[in-house]
Amino acid sequence: MANDTTNKRKAILVTPENCIGCRACQVACKSWNQLDAIKTKNTGTYQNPPDLDADAFNIIKFIEVPSQMDPMRWLFLSRRCMHCGDAGCMTICPSPGALFRTPEGAVAFDHKKCIGCKLCSSACPFDVPRYGEDGKMSKCNLCADRMAASMTPSCVKTCPTGALKFGNRDELISAAQKEGFKTIYGEKDLDGLGTIFAFKDEPKLYGMLENPSIPTSVIFWHTYLKPLSLIGLGGVVAAAAIHYLAIGPHKEEEEKEEV
Amino acid sequence: MAEMIRKSSVDEVVNHLILAGTCILLMITGYAFLFHVEIIGALFGGFNTMKTVHNWLGVAFILSLLYSLHHYLIDALEYDADDLQWFKVAGGYLSHKVKVPPMGKYNPGQKLYYLAVVVFGMTITISGFGLWFFQSNATVMLYSHLIHNISFCVFVIAVPVHIYLGTLANPGTFQIMVNGMMPLKDAQKKHPKWIKAIGKM
Numbered sequence: 155m156a157n158d159t160t161n162k163r164k165a166i167l168v169t170p171e172n173c174i175g176c177r178a179c180q181v182a183c184k185s186w187n188q189l190d191a192i193k194t195k196n197t198g199t200y201q202n203p204p205d206l207d208a209d210a211f212n213i214i215k216f217i218e219v220p221s222q223m224d225p226m227r228w229l230f231l232s233r234r235c236m237h238c239g240d241a242g243c244m245t246i247c248p249s250p251g252a253l254f255r256t257p258e259g260a261v262a263f264d265h266k267k268c269i270g271c272k273l274c275s276s277a278c279p280f281d282v283p284r285y286g287e288d289g290k291m292s293k294c295n296l297c298a299d300r301m302a303a304s305m306t307p308s309c310v311k312t313c314p315t316g317a318l319k320f321g322n323r324d325e326l327i328s329a330a331q332k333e334g335f336k337t338i339y340g341e342k343d344l345d346g347l348g349t350i351f352a353f354k355d356e357p358k359l360y361g362m363l364e365n366p367s368i369p370t371s372v373i374f375w376h377t378y379l380k381p382l383s384l385i386g387l388g389g390v391v392a393a394a395a396i397h398y399l400a401i402g403p404h405k406e407e408e409e410k411e412e413v
Numbered sequence: 414m415a416e417m418i419r420k421s422s423v424d425e426v427v428n429h430l431i432l433a434g435t436c437i438l439l440m441i442t443g444y445a446f447l448f449h450v451e452i453i454g455a456l457f458g459g460f461n462t463m464k465t466v467h468n469w470l471g472v473a474f475i476l477s478l479l480y481s482l483h484h485y486l487i488d489a490l491e492y493d494a495d496d497l498q499w500f501k502v503a504g505g506y507l508s509h510k511v512k513v514p515p516m517g518k519y520n521p522g523q524k525l526y527y528l529a530v531v532v533f534g535m536t537i538t539i540s541g542f543g544l545w546f547f548q549s550n551a552t553v554m555l556y557s558h559l560i561h562n563i564s565f566c567v568f569v570i571a572v573p574v575h576i577y578l579g580t581l582a583n584p585g586t587f588q589i590m591v592n593g594m595m596p597l598k599d600a601q602k603k604h605p606k607w608i609k610a611i612g613k614m
C-alpha cells in the first residue's frame with residue numbers, strides 16, 4: 155500500500171497510569187491548531203467534549219472501572235488519530251494529497267485537497283475522522299507543522315506528568331518495555347500505530363479494539379477490484395486488437411458466398 | 414445513392430449520445446478518483462469540482478438510461494430459437510465461415526448487453542446516491558463503495574466491447590449512432606426478420 159513509513163518514524167506513547175486528567179493536552183491542541191470552542195452539555199461525566207470533533211483533535215476519556223479491590227479506579231485515556239502504519243483512511247481516499255504521510259510517519263491532511271466525500275471515516279478502524287461545517291475532514295496530524303520544525307507536538311509539550319511522550323517510535327517502545335509494561339498497544343497492529351499505549355491491564359479495559367483492522371470490503375476493493383478495473387479495460391482493448399487482426403471485421407460479401 | 418432505412422429514431426440517437434457521453438465521462442472521472450490521476454483532475458479544475466461534475470453526470474446518465482427503456486427494453490426481453498443458435502455460432506464473430514441465423518432488429522448479444530447496462534446502471538447509480546447522500550452512515554457508505562466499484566468493473570469491460578462491435582468490428586454500423594440510418598440492402602441481410610416485420614422485403 156501507499157503507506158510507506160520511514161525508519162525515522164516518530165510516535166506518541168500514552169501511559170494512562172501517569173495521566174491525572176488535567177486535559178492540558180486538549181487545551182494546548184486547541185491553542186496551537188486554532189480550533190473553536192464547542193458548546194457541550196453536562197451528562198454526568200467529566201469527559202468533555204464527549205467525543206472527538208472537527209474542533210477537538212484529542213480528548214481524554216474518563217473511564218470508571220470500580221472493582222472490590224479498588225472501588226474508585228478511574229482511567230484517563232488520550233484518544234486521537236492513531237497514525238496507522240497501514241491507514242484505512244489513506245487507502246480509501248479518492249483525492250490525491252488530501253491525506254498524506256509526513257516524513258515522520260504521521261498521517262496528515264490538506265483541507266484544500268479534501269473533497270468532503272467522507273469515505274475516510276467509514277474506512278478508519280478507530281472512528282477518528284470528523285468533518286467541519288465546510289464538510290472537510292479534520293483530525294490530529296501529530297502537529298506535522300511543529301514536527302517539521304523539530305518541535306514536539308503541542309499536547310506532549312504541555313503534558314505535566316509524562317503521560318504523553320514523543321520520540322522515535324522504536325525507542326519509546328523499548329523504554330516502555332523496560333519499565334515493565336507487558337502490553338504495548340499498537341506495536342504490531344496495522345503495520346504499527348503511531349499512537350501507542352503502555353497498558354497495565356488488558357486493552358479491553360481501556361475500551362480499545364482488540365484486533366483493529368481495515369474493513370474487509372475496503373481491503374477486497376483495494377487488492378482485487380482496483381487492479382481488475384485496469385486489467386479488464388486493457389484486456390478488452392488487447393482482445394479487440396487481436397480479434398481485428400486475426401479474424402477481422404464482419405464482411406457482407408463473404409457471408410453471401412456461404413449462403 | 415443506395416436506399417437507406419431508419420434504424421434509430423432521432424429521439425433514440427440523441428438519447429444514445431447523452432447516454433454514451435455521460436457514461437464515458439463518468440468512467441474517465443471514475444478512473445481519476447480510483448488511481449489519483451492528477452492530470453484528469455486538473456482538466457476539471459481540481460478534484461473538488463470533478464466530484465461535483467461526476468455526481469451530476471450520474472444524474473444525467475440515469476435519466477438517459479431510464480428514458481432508453483422505452484426504446485430497447487421490450488426488444489431486449491424477447492428471445493427465440495434463432496437467438497439460441499446465434500450463441501452457438503458466437504454471432505459469427507469467431508469465424509466468417511459459420512452461418513449466422515436470421516436476426517431481428519437486435520442480436521441477442523446486443524439485447525443482453527442492454528440488460529446488463531440497465532442492471533448495472535441501476536446498481537452503480539443507487540450506490541452512487543448512497544455515497545452522495547448517506548455520508549454519516551458508515552455501513553451504507555461501505556456497501557455503496559463496494560457495489561459502486563463492482564459495477565464500475567462491469568462497465569469498463571462491457572462498454573469497450575460494445576464500442577468495438579459498434580465501430581471497427583462492424584464497418585458501417587457507427588453511422589446508426591450518428592444519424593440513425595443504414596443501407597436497406599445491409600439491413601435486409603443483417604436484420605431480415607425486422608425488415609420483414611416492417612414490410613420492406
Ligand code: HEM
Binds near residue numbers: 530575587
Ligand atoms: C462512444 C462510445 C459508443 C459508441 C461508438 C457506440 C455505438 C453504438 C452503435 C453504433 C449502436 C447501434 C447498434 C445497432 O443499432 O445495431 C449503439 C447502440 C446502443 N448503445 Fe452504444 N455506443 C457507445 C457508447 C455507449 C454507452 C456508454 C452505452 C451505455 C452506457 C451505450 C448503450 C447502447 C445501447 C443500450 C444501444 C442499443 C442497442 C444495443 O444494445 O446494442 N452505448 N451504440
Ligand code: SF4
Binds near residue numbers: 234238278280283
Ligand atoms: S486512526 Fe483512522 S484516521 Fe488515524 S491514521 Fe488510522 S485510519 Fe487514518
Ligand code: SF4
Binds near residue numbers: 249270290291
Ligand atoms: S473526506 Fe477528504 S480526506 Fe476523507 S476520504 Fe474524502 S477526500 Fe479523503
